[in-house]
Amino acid sequence: xxxxxxxxxxxxxxxxxxxxxxxxxxxxxxxxxxxxxxxxxxxxxxxxxxxxxxxxxxxxxxxxxxxxxxxxxxxxxxxxxxxxxxxxxxxxxxxxxxxxxxxxxxxxxxxxxxxxxxxxxxxxxxxxxxxxxxxxxxxxxxxxxxxxxxxxxxxxxxxxxxxxxxxxxxxxxxxxxxxxxxxxxxxxxxxxxxxxxxxxxxxxxxxxxxxxxxxxxxxxxxxxxxxxxxxxxxxxxxxxxxxxxxxxxxxxxxxxxxxxxxxxxxxxxxxxxxxxxxxxxxxxxxxxxxxxxxxxxxxxxxxxxxxxxxxxxxxxxxxxxxxxxxxxxxxxxxxxxxxxxxxxxxxxxxxxxxxxxxxxxxxxxxxxxxxxxxxxxxxxxxxxxxxxxxxxxxxxxxxxxxxxxxxxx
Numbered sequence: 533x534x535x536x537x538x539x540x541x542x543x544x545x546x547x548x549x550x551x552x553x554x555x556x557x558x559x560x561x562x563x564x565x566x567x568x569x570x571x572x573x574x575x576x577x578x579x580x581x582x583x584x585x586x587x588x589x590x591x592x593x594x595x596x597x598x599x600x601x602x603x604x605x606x607x608x609x610x611x612x613x614x615x616x617x618x619x620x621x622x623x624x625x626x627x628x629x630x631x632x633x634x635x636x637x638x639x640x641x642x643x644x645x646x647x648x649x650x651x652x653x654x655x656x657x658x659x660x661x662x663x664x665x666x667x668x669x670x671x672x673x674x675x676x677x678x679x680x681x682x683x684x685x686x687x688x689x690x691x692x693x694x695x696x697x698x699x700x701x702x703x704x705x706x707x708x709x710x711x712x713x714x715x716x717x718x719x720x721x722x723x724x725x726x727x728x729x730x731x732x733x734x735x736x737x738x739x740x741x742x743x744x745x746x747x748x749x750x751x752x753x754x755x756x757x758x759x760x761x762x763x764x765x766x767x768x769x770x771x772x773x774x775x776x777x778x779x780x781x782x783x784x785x786x787x788x789x790x791x792x793x794x795x796x797x798x799x800x801x802x803x804x805x806x807x808x809x810x811x812x813x814x815x816x817x818x819x820x821x822x823x824x825x826x827x828x829x830x831x832x833x834x835x836x837x838x839x840x841x842x843x844x845x846x847x848x849x850x851x852x853x854x855x856x857x858x859x860x861x862x863x864x865x866x867x868x869x870x871x872x873x874x875x876x877x878x879x880x881x882x883x884x885x886x887x888x889x890x891x892x893x894x895x896x897x898x899x900x901x902x903x904x905x906x907x908x909x910x911x912x913x914x915x916x917x918x919x920x921x922x923x924x925x926x927x928x929x930x931x932x933x934x935x936x937x938x939x940x941x
Contacts, residue, residue: 566589566591567579567580567583567588567589567590567591568590568591568592568593569590569591569592569593569602569638569640570593570595571592571593571594571595571596571600571602571619571640571642571650572595572596572640572642573596573597573598573642573649574642574649574650575640575649575650576602576638576639576640576648576649576650576651576652577650578590578638578652578654581652581653581654581655582654582655582656582657583631583654583655583656583657584656584657584658585631585632585633585656585657585658585659585660585661586630586631586658586661587628587629587630587631588628588629588630588631588656589626589627589628590602590604590614590616590626590627590628590629590638591624591626592616592619592624592625592626592627592640593623593624594619594620594621594622594623594624595621595622596621596642597621598621598642598643598644599618599619599620599621599642599643599644600619600640600641600642600643600644601615601616601617601618601619601640601641601644601648602615602616602619602625602627602638602639602640602641603615603637603638603639603640603641603648603684604627604629604631604636604637604638604654605636605637605638605639605651606634606636606637607634607635607636607637609637609651610859611681611863611866612677612680612681612684613629613636613677614627614629614677615627615680615684617644617680617683618644630661631656631661632656632660632661633656633657633658633659633660634655634656635653635654635655635656636653636654636655636656637651637652637653637654638650638651638652638654639651639652641684641687644687645687645688645690645691646687646688646691647688667871670870670871671819671820671871672816672819674820674823674867674868674871675815675816675819675820675822675823677867678815678823678863678864678867679806679811679812679815681722681863682722682725682806682811683806683807685718685721685722686718686722686799686802686803686806687803688718689715689718689719689799689802689803690799690800690803692711692714692715692718693715693795693796693799694796695711695715696708696711696712696715696756697756697792697793697795697796698792699711700756700759700760700788700791700792701785701788701789701792703785703788705759705760708756708760709760709761709847712753712756712757712760712847712849713844713847713849713852713853713906713907714852714903716753716849716852716853716856717852717853717855717856717903718856719736719737719753719856720833720852720853720856720857720860721856721857721859721860721863722860723737723830723833723857723860724826724829724830725802725805725806725811726802728814729802729805731748732798732801732802734746734748734752735751735752735794735798736751736752736753736795736798736799736802737752737753737754738750738751738752738754739754739842739843739845740754740755740758740845751791751794751795751798752791752794752795752798753795754844754845754846755791756791756792756795757844757845757846757847758780758846759782759783759788759791760846760847761846761847761848762782820867820868820871820939820940821936821939821940823864823867823868824864824865824868824935824936824939825936826860826861826864827861827862827864827865827868827932827935828861828929828932828933828935828936830857830858830860830861830864831857831858831861831925831928831929831932832929833853833857834854834857834858834861834925835925835926835929837850837853838850838851838853838854838857839854839918839921839922839925841910841911841913844910847909848909848910848911848912849907849909849910850910851897851900851901851907851908851909851910851913852903852906852907854897854921855897855902855903855907856903858890858893858894858897859903861890861932862890865886865890865932865935868935868939869883869886869887871939872935872938872939875938875939878938879938882931882934882935882938885931886928886931886932886935889924889927889928889931889932890928892924892927892928893921893924893925893928896920896921896924897921900913900917
């Protein structure tokens with residue numbers, strides 16, 4: 533949580549060539565590369581697992597009972613490089629992309645919630661493809677890809693929060709503790725979106741010290757966190773002064789139900805927003821500058837909370853949030869890096885420096901765990917560990933701060 537009010541950010545684990553969707557004529561698709569996709573309740577069958585680089589079309593037919601989506605994902609399995617949504621039962625839609633050589637994944641998402649079904653590897657061979665098109669059109673495609681990612685993250689967040697709340701409200705604290713940092717990763721990758729919606733982020737993600745300072749009712753993830761990791765008798769709040777047990781008592785079952793239901797409701801509001809015309813209009817109004825500023829904002833989230841251990845004060849799960857923020861920042865950077873690199877040698881050098889900064893920071897984080905397998909808890913970091921992460925964060929933040937002005941040149 534932070535007080536930035538910027539729209540922009542998404543997530544990935546690696547930066548590759550940008551694949552732009554929906555900008556090429558259907559007639560350009562080679563006959564040999566025509567692909568069909570059948571989406572069902574539990575499957576996503578693609579007619580081929582390989583294709584040649586260039587313009588590809590995926591003709592998606594929904595044979596399930598729910599509205600579905602189809603995604604082409606990058607080799608990290610996280611970054612969306614093309615998607616088509618709102619395919620009604622019995623209907624068909626086409627996703628057209630310019631596909632560069634590399635490894636991808638395909639999947640469908642019946643009901644447009646959760647992780648999707650039928651995730652399968654998809655390989656593209658051949659030579660790199662030059663992408664033609666007006667600069668403004670390419671920039672709009674970058675914004676649209678970011679919008680698609682945000683929707684996907686929130687669609688995953690909704691059922692994950694339901695599972696966390698179910699465990700919390702039922703008193704299954706062991707399960708809730710396991711889920712807590714995993715669920716939060718979906719939110720942390722896209723946090724600036726909620727921060728742009730007035731009081732929504734405070735309700736979802738304010739720490740106790742922030743809520744008290746602003747005179748707000750304390751709800752959301754961190755209210756649940758304090759119930760799950762009951763503070764020790766000698767513990768202090770995040771302000772370093774107030775005893776943690778002052779005016780504190782574990783929530784009753786009725787209070788847990790209220791806090792849990794409130795979080796579910798607030799996440800549902802976020803889900804409705806990212807699927808609204810207002811969300812797309814907000815992204816469109818900021819354009820690629822919004823994505824660039826989002827990359828910077830998410831790195832600021834790390835610098836002002838996660839690196840200090842003040843975000844997840846009770847659980848010590850700050851490194852999960854740290855990693856998700858970095859993924860989100862890197863994704864936003866990847867979507868605008870081509871525009872920065874196009875600004876001559878200086879722009880290309882800046883992109884290389886930023887890319888190297890992300891790599892070094894990720895490698896350091898990896899020595900402490902991963903989002904997939906879990907991290908060590910923040911109190912287990914040594915002072916040397918914290919200094920290393922801080923130095924790498926600062927080394928990345930300086931060139932990243934130049935990104936927006938370079939993109940807009």
